Amino acid sequence: MKGVKIGLEIHEQLDTKSKLFCACPTDYREAEPNKSICPVCTGQPGSKPFGVNEKAVNAVIKIAMALNCKIVTNRPVQIRRKHYIYPDLPSGYQRTSEPIGTEGELNNVQIHEVHLEEDPGRFFLREGFVDLNRSGTPLIEITTEPVFDSPQHAREWLEKLASVLAYLDVTKKEEGTMRIDANISLNNGSKVEIKNINSFRNVEKALAFEITRQEDLLRRGLIVDRETRHFDEKMILTSPSRKKETEEDYRHMPDPDIPPLLIKKELAEKTKETLPELPQSKAKRFVKQYQLSGQNAENMVSDPYTADVFENVAKTVDPVIASNWFVGQLKKTLNYNSMTLRDSKITEKQLASLLKLVERQKITERAAELTLREMVLRPEEPAKIIENLGLLEFGDLNTIVKEILDKNEKAVNDYKTGRKEAFEYLVGQVMKITKGSADPETIRKALKRGAELK
16 A cells, blocks of 8 residues: 555563563463462562563574574663553563564564563453553564555564464464554654554454544544554444653663673574474475475465474375365365364374375265364264265266266267256266265266267
């Protein structure tokens, strides 16, 4: 979109057992409100923070390396206090590090910086209630340059980022742990920030609304205020929250209670060696190794678990056939049931068994799809489901078609003379033998091809 500039700030919880500056557990979701806390993470006067959680620091370095950032190793990285007043921040400031990684890049989007910070608590505005269980949980913040030119571009890139984070396995996997702030301006005008958006789809919706709102203001000759806004996902609109702060408003200062971080170059190099094969590299390998289309490969590698299952299935099933099913019927069936492949509990062996039947034309694709639907709901061996559904193996469809044509020469001749009902009779005969599991369009094509050869 012409004149649109969008930048993103992504906040994701890191997968550590304890909080950033104290020993309180980060597995607080089942705890009663305000039970997983201590004087440090609730900002009690006189409390002293621990040293920075080492696992959290290593996780940030790993993510920064995966995002092609330059790791700051030539100087100490200070932990700073970022001051602002809000009910979920009892100390009146949030601890956040200076950049740990800078000048990164992912899918042609420039990463401005990556740093570490602590999560605030949760404020329930309507109830007037604060729960500090989350306060102090380690976060990574990833800030992009304002290079997105449309809401769709932002959403698609966020999906790529989420895929990279999934491969690294250093962030929380629970839903709702990632929150996004989106900055947007039109025609180099005032920058508006939309805070705490909780899903990629809502990022796209919020930005689309904000573009329309700002365009309407500019069209009427009004000024777009520099402000922070809230996205209401039910109403699908943004509303004013407060005037947008500047860096000076936060009164950043080094935290006198926490020594600076010193990241050694050797640690950064060692971390780089431990990086797994990331989605972009894996997609290129899938194209080369398995002769997949670029689109199938990209779809396949978006989830590391799915990619691993595919590679194991591809050891015994034609990779192209397997990939078509993974990104086609399998993905469609899983999405319909609102689950992932991991959630479904379908095993590699079960998928391979089903796709072998398809590859060898022992069952039609229609029968395989019906079987797959049942496998998602109750993972069982495909042969047992096929038997229960009355979709027993009936052999090669072409063999069945040839048999029907040989036994019904009169119907074949009538079809050739233009009698449509004769052809429908032949279709019915094949459907009868295959017990209705064969795809009617596939049967028609096979019959027409066979009849022309007689």
